[in-house]
């Protein structure tokens with residue numbers, strides 16, 4: 555696995571860092587928006603080495619002396635926010651709801667400790683090691699935004715208008731999207747996944763569909779998903795159809811009295827999209843949607859839900875991997 559050495563040019567002002575590796579967790583896209591002496595980064599990578607690689611790539615397209623002075627975090631998950639602390643001079647902007655969510659996210663050191671305790675004999679641990687063992691979370695701290703907003707915030711970056719639009723709750727409680735009207739670009743964060751079955755933690759799925767409709771209403775030329783390659787409006791519409799199908803089926807199963815395990819199993823059996831990686835995430839989506847249908851007040855139990863997803867899709871458990879051990883698992887280097 556080779557992370558991209560360079561940014562992908564969308565136009566003179568907008569470049570994307572696209573570590574596109576279907577079937578993996580944590581390799582999220584970032585977008586550099588620059589004009590004049592201003593530079594804004596949408597999302598930061600999961601680890602310090604990945605952030606260093608992104609920063610080096612950004613400096614190859616920025617004019618000499620121009621630094622990233624603004625970081626926008628689309629949501630609080632670590633694969634989009636952990637690297638923010640490596641931009642100490644930057645203003646970090648996100649929504650009020652994302653700031654609240656950040657307080658309940660595991661810190662990088664907690665995540666590292668969890669991985670270090672994993673036993674390869676346990677299916678859940680094996681899954682974590684396979685998908686997250688490649689990452690080194692040392693040298694990072696949770697970094698709260700220095701500026702927050704609700705609903706909408708309009709920024710000026712050099713000569714560019716940049717609009718931050720809150721669309722959560724959808725993937726998480728406080729998702730925002732970033733619109734650069736003059737470029738016809740929308741950064742969707744994790745309201746949009748391309749190439750993998752999506753995972754959504756807050757929901758409901760109708761919120762994800764509404765967020766995507768907000769993206770389409772902006773009539774974008776290019777949409778940057780949270781994970782996966784650049785797409786256009788057609789792909790966003792297809793994704794919405796897929797999410798709507800999952801919504802409809804989970805509501806039908808719920809109304810028929812199917813328990814969550816049975817519904818997840820049925821949805822996995824019915825899955826007809828071999829082109830999408832990580833099908834076990836369907837069980838997470840079902841759990842999230844059932845939580846809303848049951849008006850459950852308690853938060854989604856991530857470990858429990860992911861464990862049941864792994865149990866229901868045993869064929870997805872992969873060879874154990876530990877950083878620094880001999881393995882066929884690709885590295886991020």
Ligand SMILES: [Zn+2]
Nearest residue numbers: 582633744780
């Ligand atoms: Zn993500």
